[in-house]
Amino acid sequence: MSSRQSPEISAHFTESLTQNDPLLADILDREGKRQADQIELIASENIVSRAVLEALGDTITNKTVEGYPGARYHGGAKILDEAERAAIERATDLFGCKYANVQAHSGSQANQAVFVALLKPGDTVMSMALTAGGHLSHGAPPNMSGKWFNAVQYGVDPQSGLLDYDELERLAIEHKPKLIIAGGSAYPRVIDFPFIRSVADRVGATFLVDMAHFAGLVAGGVHPNPIPHAHIVSCTTTKTLRGPRGGLLLTDDPQLAKKIDSSIFPGMQGSLHPNTIAAKAVCLGEALRPSFKDYAGQVVENARALADSLEQRGFGICTGGTDTHIVLVDLKPKGLLGTQSVNFLEDTNITCNKNPIPFDPPNPKQWTGLRLGTAAGTTRGMDAETFTVIGNLIADVLDALVGKDEPDADVVERVRARVAKICQNHPTYQ
Numbered sequence: 001m002s003s004r005q006s007p008e009i010s011a012h013f014t015e016s017l018t019q020n021d022p023l024l025a026d027i028l029d030r031e032g033k034r035q036a037d038q039i040e041l042i043a044s045e046n047i048v049s050r051a052v053l054e055a056l057g058d059t060i061t062n063k064t065v066e067g068y069p070g071a072r073y074h075g076g077a078k079i080l081d082e083a084e085r086a087a088i089e090r091a092t093d094l095f096g097c098k099y100a101n102v103q104a105h106s107g108s109q110a111n112q113a114v115f116v117a118l119l120k121p122g123d124t125v126m127s128m129a130l131t132a133g134g135h136l137s138h139g140a141p142p143n144m145s146g147k148w149f150n151a152v153q154y155g156v157d158p159q160s161g162l163l164d165y166d167e168l169e170r171l172a173i174e175h176k177p178k179l180i181i182a183g184g185s186a187y188p189r190v191i192d193f194p195f196i197r198s199v200a201d202r203v204g205a206t207f208l209v210d211m212a213h214f215a216g217l218v219a220g221g222v223h224p225n226p227i228p229h230a231h232i233v234s235c236t237t238t239k240t241l242r243g244p245r246g247g248l249l250l251t252d253d254p255q256l257a258k259k260i261d262s263s264i265f266p267g268m269q270g271s272l273h274p275n276t277i278a279a280k281a282v283c284l285g286e287a288l289r290p291s292f293k294d295y296a297g298q299v300v301e302n303a304r305a306l307a308d309s310l311e312q313r314g315f316g317i318c319t320g321g322t323d324t325h326i327v328l329v330d331l332k333p334k335g336l337l338g339t340q341s342v343n344f345l346e347d348t349n350i351t352c353n354k355n356p357i358p359f360d361p362p363n364p365k366q367w368t369g370l371r372l373g374t375a376a377g378t379t380r381g382m383d384a385e386t387f388t389v390i391g392n393l394i395a396d397v398l399d400a401l402v403g404k405d406e407p408d409a410d411v412v413e414r415v416r417a418r419v420a421k422i423c424q425n426h427p428t429y430q
Contacts, residue, residue, distance in 0.1 A: 036428045039390060039419055041352040043213065043326045043373025044185065046242045047380065047428060049286060052279045056244055061275035066265060083278045090284035094219050097227045097250045099257035102280050103264050103272045104247030107212040107236035108137040111181075112144065113249060114208055114232055117256075117263035119178055121148045126177040126205070128163070129153035131356045133187030133328070135210060152177060156358050161319040162189060169199050176203045182226075183210035186355050186371050188303075188322035193229035206231045206256075214324050215248075216240025216375070219287040220296020223324065232256055240299060240325055240375045243283025246276045295378060299325045302374040305384035309391025313399070318357050318369070325378075329370040330357050334402050338367040341398055344407055348397055348415040349423070350390070380426035393418055 011020075018025040035047070048056075060080065066073040069081035069088075084102060091100035104110035119125070125145070128134035132155040136143040139151025152175045154168040172180060180200045182191050193209060200207035209226035215235035217223035226233050233250040237243035249260050265272075286292060300323070307317045307327045316330025331341060338354025345352060356362075357369035372394075374387060382390075393415045400407035 032429070037420065037423055038346075038349040038351050039422060040376040041350060041372045041374070041390075043353075043371050043375070044239050045373070046239055046375045048238075048243060048279075048283065050429060051286070052244055052282050053429075055279035055282050056275050058275055058278060060278050061273075063274045064271050065274065066271050068261060068265070080274050080277070083274070083281055084272075087277055087281035087284060090281060090288060091248055091250065094284055094288055095215075095227055095233070095250055096225060097233070098252045099250070099254065099260075101249040101257075101260050101264055102246075102277060103269065104234075104249060105269060105273060105276075106245065107210070107234060107247045108135075109268055110234040110236075110247030110249050111135075111137040111208075111210060113260060113263040113268050114179070114234065115145060115149065116267045117259040118206055119149060122150060123179070124150040124152060124175050124177040125179045125181065126152045126154065126168075126172060126175065127181035128184045128187065129155045131360060131362070132156045132163075132184070132358050134181075134184040135212070138181045138184070138210065156187075158359065161358055163187070163191060165192060165195055168196065172199045172203045172205065177205050179208060180205045181208045181210060182230075183212065183214075185213060186326065186328055186369075188324050188326040188328055189319050190224055190323045191226075193224065193226045197229040200231075208232045208234065210234045212236040213239050213326065216242060216287065216292075217296050217300065217324060220293045220299075222293075222296045222300050227252065232260070237280050237283055240296070241283060241287060242295075242375070242379060243286075244276050244279035246273070246280055248280075298383065299374050299378045301384050302378050302382065302387040303327055306372060306374060306387040306391045309388045310395060313392065313395035315395065315398075316357075325373045325375045327372040327374075328355065328357060329372060331368045331370065331398070332357075334398060336368070336398060336401060337365070338369055339365060340401065341370055344401055344412070345394060345397055348393070348412055349419045350394060350397075350415075377426075380428060382422070382426055386422060386426075389418070389422070 065077045069084050087102040088100045125139045127138035130140045139145045157164045182196050197207050207230050209230040212235045214223050218225050235248050237246050251257050303322045303325050307322050311317045316333050318328035342354050352372050354367050355369040355371035356367045360367050400411040
């Protein structure tokens with residue numbers, strides 16, 4: 001029998017994407033150029049290292065495994081076991097906890113796994129309302145967590161925009177939830193973890209902190225670590241942690257660790273994503289380096305510079321500032337809506353997202369907020385001075401939009417040219 005491969009088989013191992021699928025090659029090439037040519041201010045985005053990209057595209061993606069290191073349901077997993085053990089060890093070292101599950105495919109699935117591990121359908125969960133800065137997976141009505149469980153939502157003070165701890169305590173005593181969740185996707189301030197843990201203990205609830213947005217700031221030592229106070233901590237490895245898309249679950253409790261492992265597999269997921277596990281290990285290793293502390297500190301400094309520049313131009317800044325990478329902008333002083341603002345900023349190659357600010361109407365078309373984030377720009381080397389410039393460019397565009405259907409073309413062209421210069425001075429992948 002001949003040992004030579006057919007041309008079709010040989011091509012399977014040798015053809016580039018450009019040769020194999022020109023359409024997708026072109027799409028991906030244009031997306032790479034878009035990222036390089038735009039200032040990314042979406043708070044849930046960041047830019048991974050080339051090392052993380054290499055891990056995501058490695059041949060380890062071909063391996064199928066279920067279970068945990070040393071106890072797999074498939075053979076040939078010894079090398080993958082090393083990668084997962086490295087990710088676990090780095091996660092526990094980085095966040096100072098005893099147990100970590102690194103298999104969750106996303107932050108939302110990590111949160112779902114906690115529900116599966118601890119609750120039955122119909123049980124009461126308490127979390128921050130979506131309109132106050134919470135997250136869909138914490139019990140929002142459109143989400144499974146809000147459809148299957150009785151979600152009680154706490155909010156923020158109408159005047160300050162800060163979390164209303166008195167309301168949280170009152171609702172917890174009244175409803176006695178089995179799970180209390182802190183953290184969200186658009187709340188820019190440090191949360192009082194010790195206080196909420198005291199409330200959870202008082203009503204017999206498990207306390208979950210979702211630090212998806214600020215995990216990298218915790219890793220960098222510029223944000224309080226929830227691990228000493230929460231029973232369970234969930235997070236993503238993207239956003240400020242600057243890794244691949246995926247989730248982590250962390251705890252110090254061995255019994256909760258067992259329940260979490262069982263809820264991920266076989267409770268929620270089958271085979272893990274080996275390439276993502278490897279990429280998680282890489283990003284966690286990067287976050288353990290001393291230079292990551294400098295990065296995290298710069299992220300917060302840049303966010304404060306961005307907030308200050310916009311406030312000086314007459315925009316509202318929810319909560320009066322930020323402790324994280326998030327700047328939540330109130331457009332009402334300018335009479336603008338989020339959708340139109342996002343669209344015209346994107347025309348100048350500044351990317352962000354509309355967002356409700358507290359007490360906005362539920363209809364997204366009526367939202368009056370913008371959520372801005374500094375993690376991606378900081379990865380590119382942008383400093384506080386640059387973010388002050390960016391804040392003024394945003395203000396130039398939006399001020400030119402006030403009372404009009406669209407800003408003047410000369411303003412758009414001028415801002416677009418400044419954005420191009422900033423991007424050229426802070427290149428991404430070469």
